Amino acid sequence: MEILVVEGKIAAMGKIVEHPANARVLDLGGHTVMPGFIDTHVHVTLRPQFEDMVFNLSPAFKALLGVEALGILLNNGFTTVRDVADMDMHGYTTMDLARAVEHGIISGPRLIPAGHLISTRGGHGDGTPLLAADNQPWQNSLADGVDEIRKVVRQEASRGAQWIKFGGTGGFSSPADDPAQVPYSQEEMSVLVGTARDLGLAASPHAYGDEGIRRALVAGARAIEHGNMASSDTLRQMEQKGVYIVPTQLAVVRQARLIDDDAFWKDAGKPAYVRAKYRKYSKAILDSAKNLATSNVKIAFGTDLGTYSFAQNGAGEFKEMVVNGIAPIRALRAATSVAGEMLNRGDLGVLAVGKAADIVAMPGDPLRDITVTEKVDFVMKGGVIHKGNPGAPKP
Numbered sequence: 001m002e003i004l005v006v007e008g009k010i011a012a013m014g015k016i017v018e019h020p021a022n023a024r025v026l027d028l029g030g031h032t033v034m035p036g037f038i039d040t041h042v043h044v045t046l047r048p049q050f051e052d053m054v055f056n057l058s059p060a061f062k063a064l065l066g067v068e069a070l071g072i073l074l075n076n077g078f079t080t081v082r083d084v085a086d087m088d089m090h091g092y093t094t095m096d097l098a099r100a101v102e103h104g105i106i107s108g109p110r111l112i113p114a115g116h117l118i119s120t121r122g123g124h125g126d127g128t129p130l131l132a133a134d135n136q137p138w139q140n141s142l143a144d145g146v147d148e149i150r151k152v153v154r155q156e157a158s159r160g161a162q163w164i165k166f167g168g169t170g171g172f173s174s175p176a177d178d179p180a181q182v183p184y185s186q187e188e189m190s191v192l193v194g195t196a197r198d199l200g201l202a203a204s205p206h207a208y209g210d211e212g213i214r215r216a217l218v219a220g221a222r223a224i225e226h227g228n229m230a231s232s233d234t235l236r237q238m239e240q241k242g243v244y245i246v247p248t249q250l251a252v253v254r255q256a257r258l259i260d261d262d263a264f265w266k267d268a269g270k271p272a273y274v275r276a277k278y279r280k281y282s283k284a285i286l287d288s289a290k291n292l293a294t295s296n297v298k299i300a301f302g303t304d305l306g307t308y309s310f311a312q313n314g315a316g317e318f319k320e321m322v323v324n325g326i327a328p329i330r331a332l333r334a335a336t337s338v339a340g341e342m343l344n345r346g347d348l349g350v351l352a353v354g355k356a357a358d359i360v361a362m363p364g365d366p367l368r369d370i371t372v373t374e375k376v377d378f379v380m381k382g383g384v385i386h387k388g389n390p391g392a393p394k395p
């Protein structure tokens, strides 16, 4: 196949495509060519080694972390990412990073910022339990009760959030709650999702336990982030409603799978309470992963990078999905066409005339060996080559 790229878009595709005489010809023979990968769940301003001191870092330092993360992501073939929790508790660093990419000030994937994770006080997005009792900083993303919730959602939207993310259940990494807890009432969740909808924004909860996921479904969430303890009945509801799941299996299912592997947990460098919570819920997580693999729920690719090191290639999520029973083609679609559809970005995630020229290539066939997705050696975003210089120009 030949693909003609003009001004950042795919202008023609076919066995033989007519091209202008001065076109640069690249030969990607021996490679699988795919739409640029989309990671719909990253935290570019977070790093595991700073997780417990996130309040002590300046917005400038968080921006530097973001610049580094975006460079790594693009190099690995991710041409679009959605950041689902700005760790700048006072400002809006991920919006700044998105603007910097858009204007070509820094190199990185298209960045779709969801702003801060909106959370109840004491919930998954409240950092105060990590601090000494007499240190009570102001945090711009905490909201209890419908009035505060409306205000915070509108504030995030006004600052450039393109998605609204909220803490729909407790988490594994937050010290003061449990993944099965549901901090928001049905009324609060419905107001949160409804306020976002009125502003033209989709919303999704960070949610593990079944009850939190169910409330989010009633509220009209477009997707569930994680969703790793969903019962088969809840997965069926998601299937019927066409709600997406972003199962972040490398971050969650792997930890449940390796719950007895001391070396893995030593390397992970997580506090003891994290492993204790995984031990409590490992069976529920593994059962749910099995049910997801046999379901028809729409799966969108997400890594949760930032909660673990960006030194690890996020494309490892493909292999983890396949290990957990998800068909290779479904895993590849999760990071391309399905992710583009979830993000309401029909111009992304497919190779077709008129779509963005976000194109990656890898040496081998990912349907036979999914790990070749970790060996992307050609990256084009919006018609600009960021990695690889394949073949000599042809006459």
Ligand SMILES: [Zn+2]
Pocket (backbone or CB within 6 Å): 041, 042, 043, 084, 085, 304, 307
């Ligand atoms: Zn996350």
